[in-house]
Amino acid sequence: MSIEVRSLTKTxxxxxxxxxxxxxxxxxxxxxxxxxxxxxKTTLLxxxxxxxxxxxxxxxxxxxxxLARGAGERHVGFVFQHYALFRHMTVFENVAFGLRVxxxxxxxxxxxxxxxxxxxxxxxQLDWLAGRYPHQLSGGQRQRIALARALAIEPRILLLxxxxxxxxxxxxxxLRQWLRSLHHEINLTSxxxxxxxxxxxxxxxxxxxxxxxxxxxxxxxxxxYDRPATAFVHGFxxxxxxxPVQVGDGAVRLDGxxxxxxxxxxxxxxxxxxxxxxxxxxxxxxxxxxxxxxxHVRTFGPIQRAEVKLAQAQAAIEIDAPRDNxxxxxxxxxxxxxxxxxxxxxx
Amino acid sequence: MSIEMTxxxxxTGSFAERAGGRSSAHAEPVNLRTEPRGxxxxxxxxxxIFLSLFVVLPLVVVxxxxxxxxxxxxxxxxxxxxxxxxxxxTLLVAAISVTINLVFGLIAAWAIAKFDFSGKTLxxxxxxxxxxxxxxxxxxxxxxxxxxxxxFGPWLASHDIRLLFAVPxxxxxxxxxxxxxxxxxxxxxxxxxxxxxxxxxxxxxASGLQTFFRVTLPNIKWGVLYGVLLCNARAMxxxxxxxxxxxxxxxxxxxxxxxxxxxxxxYQFVASFAIASLLAMLALITLIVxxxxxxxxxxxxxxxxx
Amino acid sequence: MSTSAARRSSLPGFGLTMGLTLTWLSVIVLIPxxxxxxxxxxxxxxxxxxxxxSRRTLNALRISFGLAFAAAVVNLVxxxxxVWALVRYRFPGRRLFDAIVDIPFALPTAVAGVALTSLxxxxxxxxxxxxxxxxxxxxxxxxxxxxxxxxxIPFVVRTVQPVLIDLDPEIEEAAASLGASRWHTITKVxxxxxxxxxxxxxxxxxxxxxxxxGSVIFIAGNLPxxxxxxxxxxxxxxxxxxxxxxxxxxxxxxxxxxxxxxxxNRLQRWAEIRGQATS
Numbered sequence: 015m016s017i018e019v020r021s022l023t024k025t026x027x028x029x030x031x032x033x034x035x036x037x038x039x040x041x042x043x044x045x046x047x048x049x050x051x052x053x054x055k056t057t058l059l060x061x062x063x064x065x066x067x068x069x070x071x072x073x074x075x076x077x078x079x080x081l082a083r084g085a086g087e088r089h090v091g092f093v094f095q096h097y098a099l100f101r102h103m104t105v106f107e108n109v110a111f112g113l114r115v116x117x118x119x120x121x122x123x124x125x126x127x128x129x130x131x132x133x134x135x136x137x138x139q140l141d142w143l144a145g146r147y148p149h150q151l152s153g154g155q156r157q158r159i160a161l162a163r164a165l166a167i168e169p170r171i172l173l174l175x176x177x178x179x180x181x182x183x184x185x186x187x188x189l190r191q192w193l194r195s196l197h198h199e200i201n202l203t204s205x206x207x208x209x210x211x212x213x214x215x216x217x218x219x220x221x222x223x224x225x226x227x228x229x230x231x232x233x234x235x236x237x238x239y240d241r242p243a244t245a246f247v248h249g250f251x252x253x254x255x256x257x258p259v260q261v262g263d264g265a266v267r268l269d270g271x272x273x274x275x276x277x278x279x280x281x282x283x284x285x286x287x288x289x290x291x292x293x294x295x296x297x298x299x300x301x302x303x304x305x306x307x308x309x310h311v312r313t314f315g316p317i318q319r320a321e322v323k324l325a326q327a328q329a330a331i332e333i334d335a336p337r338d339n340x341x342x343x344x345x346x347x348x349x350x351x352x353x354x355x356x357x358x359x360x361x
Numbered sequence: 362m363s364i365e366m367t368x369x370x371x372x373t374g375s376f377a378e379r380a381g382g383r384s385s386a387h388a389e390p391v392n393l394r395t396e397p398r399g400x401x402x403x404x405x406x407x408x409x410i411f412l413s414l415f416v417v418l419p420l421v422v423v424x425x426x427x428x429x430x431x432x433x434x435x436x437x438x439x440x441x442x443x444x445x446x447x448x449x450x451t452l453l454v455a456a457i458s459v460t461i462n463l464v465f466g467l468i469a470a471w472a473i474a475k476f477d478f479s480g481k482t483l484x485x486x487x488x489x490x491x492x493x494x495x496x497x498x499x500x501x502x503x504x505x506x507x508x509x510x511x512x513f514g515p516w517l518a519s520h521d522i523r524l525l526f527a528v529p530x531x532x533x534x535x536x537x538x539x540x541x542x543x544x545x546x547x548x549x550x551x552x553x554x555x556x557x558x559x560x561x562x563x564x565x566x567a568s569g570l571q572t573f574f575r576v577t578l579p580n581i582k583w584g585v586l587y588g589v590l591l592c593n594a595r596a597m598x599x600x601x602x603x604x605x606x607x608x609x610x611x612x613x614x615x616x617x618x619x620x621x622x623x624x625x626x627x628y629q630f631v632a633s634f635a636i637a638s639l640l641a642m643l644a645l646i647t648l649i650v651x652x653x654x655x656x657x658x659x660x661x662x663x664x665x666x667x
Numbered sequence: 668m669s670t671s672a673a674r675r676s677s678l679p680g681f682g683l684t685m686g687l688t689l690t691w692l693s694v695i696v697l698i699p700x701x702x703x704x705x706x707x708x709x710x711x712x713x714x715x716x717x718x719x720x721s722r723r724t725l726n727a728l729r730i731s732f733g734l735a736f737a738a739a740v741v742n743l744v745x746x747x748x749x750v751w752a753l754v755r756y757r758f759p760g761r762r763l764f765d766a767i768v769d770i771p772f773a774l775p776t777a778v779a780g781v782a783l784t785s786l787x788x789x790x791x792x793x794x795x796x797x798x799x800x801x802x803x804x805x806x807x808x809x810x811x812x813x814x815x816x817x818x819x820i821p822f823v824v825r826t827v828q829p830v831l832i833d834l835d836p837e838i839e840e841a842a843a844s845l846g847a848s849r850w851h852t853i854t855k856v857x858x859x860x861x862x863x864x865x866x867x868x869x870x871x872x873x874x875x876x877x878x879x880x881g882s883v884i885f886i887a888g889n890l891p892x893x894x895x896x897x898x899x900x901x902x903x904x905x906x907x908x909x910x911x912x913x914x915x916x917x918x919x920x921x922x923x924x925x926x927x928x929x930x931x932n933r934l935q936r937w938a939e940i941r942g943q944a945t946s
Binding site: 063064065084085086087089090091092094096098099100101102111112115116163164166167 | 557558560561562563564565566567568571575576579580
């Protein structure tokens with residue numbers, strides 16, 4: 015099922031959660047809503063689900079106005095950050111809940127319900143927990159049961175609110191893979207909210223980057239990483255170096271000194287230069303755009319991470335270099351960006 | 362906060378051993394934090410003596426007096442027709458009050474705990490009002506409304522309806538004084554439990570009623586019992602308010618507490634204390650069950666579903 | 668259906684439950700109380716004043732408020748001692764005594780009334796030894812005082828108990844390690860941090876004792892101007908069909924209760940602020 019959101023606005027008192035948001039979600043895709051706290055991603059998700067209502071704007075499911083219906087009538091499966099499993103019901107009863115509350119006319123027979131629950135528990139590989147209570151399960155198990163429960167009603171879309179936020183790192187990674195393969199298997203239009211960019215980039219077909227109630231960029235993980243549309247996206251995704259520069263007369267200057275790199279063509283005047291940490295190339299001192307002294311070196315895995323104090327602007331930056339460079343504290347190095355972006359200064 | 366909420370909300374303090382478990386003190390408190398032995402003995406002695414004199418003795422006296430002429434006299438007092446009528450009336454009024462205030466409490470707690478709106482504090486304070494009103498005044502307000510000279514008095518008289526000096530009046534006064542109990546037991550509990558499970562139920566297609574009965578109610582069952590228990594204890598024991606509206610018509614409009622008073626004033630001490638002993642036993646049972654429920658309520662909130 | 672449902676919530680039933688709540692609240696609580704104030708308005712200010720300041724009324728109010736305050740103070744002192752013993756010490760039967768503290772609250776007032784009267788009557792278990800000492804308790808203002816102490820026992824204890832339990836032991840240890848004597852630590856460090864809770868308990872005990880009827884009227888002598896409490900005077904006026912008088916006295920008592928409750932709320936807010944400051 016496809017979703018279209020138009021000019022959605024929502025405020026909570028003086029705080030603007032969503033500021034005229036437009037979005038189209040294609041049928042069957044796995045979409046990530048990515049952004050820091052307060053970016054509006056959860057609000058957007060809840061409005062799509064019917065758990066919240068916008069101040070203005072439209073939401074359409076397959077062209078039909080979804081706002082005319084409440085959450086129960088929209089046939090969405092919602093997975094909460096803290097699972098919201100019914101604490102006094104067993105796992106089985108939790109998963110069966112959506113099927114058991116259907117109006118009598120539509121409701122399946124108890125036998126059919128039992129079969130479906132078993133099918134779902136098999137799908138999430140937790141059929142052996144059917145008789146347990148939520149407080150007896152681990153976090154990862156609870157989340158999978160929450161997912162099974164949401165899928166039981168055969169929803170048209172699946173909405174997940176920071177589904178792995180409450181879990182520890184290892185379990186998070188495992189469940190990420192699992193969600194991805196599950197989506198591959200059932201091909202249900204799905205939207206999940208996360209503040210973890212690694213998660214978004216790894217799992218989603220497309221990523222929606224949000225900040226302060228607005229969409230900054232929509233694109234595939236590659237697009238968002240390699241071709242960030244705004245300074246925010248560049249800074250939020252991947253590790254970046256940011257430097258304040260002046261663009262004018264065809265040159266880019268840091269602290270008055272020309273860097274010898276071409277201006278982006280997008281802006282002039284005060285701007286922000288973004289360079290990915292690993293896009294900084296080491297060269298002989300004096301021959302690069304930047305020059306500085308290494309003040310700190312940390313090696314982990316295949317990477318050396320060095321803190322360099324630049325001669326210009328007294329700025330301290332961190333760069334990632336291949337391990338065999340063997341940088342040492344005190345080395346004077348030259349640095350040239352392989353790739354970079356320049357954006358206008360503070361919006 | 363109101364007067365009677367101290368009774369309901371002091372759950373965290375109900376077992377003082379939690380104090381000792383905090384620092385290293387399992388056996389003996391840390392030396393730096395304790396008074397000399399002599400002082401301790403004096404303080405404990407004062408506390409024990411005071412409580413014994415002021416609390417234990419009165420309780421004992423009730424039973425001592427009730428049985429002072431033997432078990433036979435005791436039972437005779439309880440099976441007296443007037444006594445039986447009083448017991449029946451008390452049970453009836455309690456049943457009415459508890460049932461109605463239970464339904465109200467559930468409805469009010471749902472409205473207050475599961476939604477956001479301004480004026481919530483005001484609403485809760487209004488619900489608490491009966492706690493701050495003296496029992497006599499609680500009865501007075503109904504006399505002012507329904508008494509012969511009251512606002513509705515003439516209208517009632519012309520329709521031949523008797524509210525005061527009859528069971529309906531007693532029920533009304535009791536409803537007033539027990540009004541907040543269930544609501545105030547449920548509101549903090551439901552607020553603490555949040556709305557997530559209900560939202561999950563709604564998103565799965567459940568209707569409002571289905572959500573309430575299948576999801577919310579099972580989660581608050583201990584709170585409901587707690588509120589019902591306290592509501593019942595107050596309903597059965599209420600004296601001042603009922604005294605004002607009842608008319609003290611023997612065999613008809615006397616509840617147990619009123620009968621205790623009447624018998625006492627007639628110097629029928631054994632009978633008076635016999636009825637009183639029933640009420641005292643009710644109080645003790647209430648306290649015991651309350652302590653058990655408090656333990657359940659505290660536990661029920663610990664393994665949070667996260 | 669438009670999207671401008673700004674107040675819509677995901678959970679249903681707000682309108683219905685709110686409506687029912689407000690309706691029932693009005694019927695049972697608000698309208699009756701409003702009736703009380705409306706009745707008062709039927710009096711001219713002069714009439715009101717003369718009723719309230721009549722000799723008998725003033726004495727009843729004096730007795731109710733004065734003795735209630737005295738009893739609350741006693742409960743403040745004894746309550747502090749009791750809660751200290753219950754929280755800080757171990758002694759046989761401690762849990763039992765802890766549970767006992769709630770009895771004055773759970774016991775129906777009429778039962779408490781007849782029990783206390785029997786206990787302190789001249790031939791009673793406690794009345795007899797006191798009479799031998801020349802102290803008459805039952806049917807005197809002292810009886811009222813005793814009854815008010817009884818019903819106020821749980822308030823200071825239960826209000827202070829959670830605060831005392833949660834008190835940070837490190838603060839005391841710090842004081843001790845800095846050389847403060849035990850007495851010093853208690854009076855200068857611990858008790859001050861308990862003050863909001865203590866005052867709250869005092870206020871609650873006071874408010875309860877002022878309005879108390881059942882526990883008191885048996886043991887009180889009920890002699891006008893001597894041992895007659897305000898609630899009793901209200902009942903008497905009602906039985907005389909002097910509704911206006913009863914109403915006026917009731918209004919005075921109600922206003923006093925509201926002032927006390929307001930003070931209690933303020934005290935609790937103060938306590939919260941204090942609590943945040945020390946944690």
